[in-house]
Amino acid sequence: MTEELTTIGFDADDTLWHNERFFQLTQAHFAELLADHANRDHLMERLLAAEKRNIRHYGYGIKGFVLSMIETAIEVTEDRVPASVIRQLVEAGQEMLAHPIELLPHARDAIENVTGMYRVILITKGDLIDQERKLAQSGLGDLFDGVEIVSEKTSDTYRAIFESHGDGPAAAMMVGNSMRSDVVAPIQAGCWGVYVPHGLVWEVEHAEAPVESPRFRELRDLGDLADLIHSLK
Known part of the structure; x- marks a missing residue:
């Protein structure tokens, strides 16, 4: 790194x-x-x-x-x-x-495993009221050092967030299931982009995997995140 x-x-x-x-x-x-x-x-x-x-x-x-x-x-x-x-x-x-919130496997553990050692930020887009409702019902809110609900996820969005909450995009990682919004855009900003496949993806969020980027990683699920982070040290 x-x-x-x-x-x-x-x-x-x-x-x-x-x-x-x-x-x-x-x-x-x-x-x-x-x-x-x-x-x-x-x-x-x-x-x-x-x-x-x-x-x-x-x-x-x-x-x-x-x-x-x-x-x-x-x-x-x-x-x-x-x-x-x-x-x-x-x-x-x-x-x-x-509809009640149902956490995906390893979600809580993945966040708890990095809390305290790293600044942990939730970065989501969508309707403000609905996203706040889901976060509150998830029981995960207290695990985050910051929450950003944005209208769009672009490289500029990530640069601004990680400069505000962290040490800039070069020292940041984004983890998500959307190749376009959670992987390609962060990598374009200079971050690590970690793809966690979900299986169901809205067509608008499809994009080609940036396999040639040295900052692209793909996990089977969130249970593998801690090992990935350790391997980058």
């Missing part, structure tokens, strides 16, 4: 607790509700396009997802979507927002 590692950032959704599976379950219900108006593949293409288009308006998270579903339903039915369908989509979003 060119600099001693002093700061570790953790992603939240689908790194520390389950998230994407609830979106996929809701999408399946959405497809059932609109089955008479569009086949599933076409509907999912339209929904994804709406989500991408609306990120700049609504940001990331459940609320923007629900609005994108409603918009797609209006489009595919040519403004004839029944009010009962809109109501069910709103209710589905409310259920997602109220």
Whole structure:
């Protein structure tokens, strides 16, 4: 290492607790509700396009997802979507927002193993209220030295966070399940980028693994994080 590692950032959704599976379950219900108006593949293409288009308006998270579903339903039915369908989509979003948090394997241990030896920061993007709710319910909040809920994860975002909370990006590591947001962007900022596959990944977060970067690492799960950090000393 060119600099001693002093700061570790953790992603939240689908790194520390389950998230994407609830979106996929809701999408399946959405497809059932609109089955008479569009086949599933076409509907999912339209929904994804709406989500991408609306990120700049609504940001990331459940609320923007629900609005994108409603918009797609209006489009595919040519403004004839029944009010009962809109109501069910709103209710589905409310259920997602109220769903209990379920930690992923090794999440607590991975954080506790580095707490005290490193500055530990939670770096997540999405709706502020929802992310604060999930963090509070997770029981992990007291383990972090800082929490950053951001609108987007870019290389500039990581530079600013690790300069504010740590000793700069060269002395920092980001751990997460999104190749685009949690690995590629931090490496571009000069950090270590550690990929922890989750299995379910929103298409918007796909990116090629930066395998040629000396600061890229991939783990089987969070249980291997302590050994990785030790190997870098």
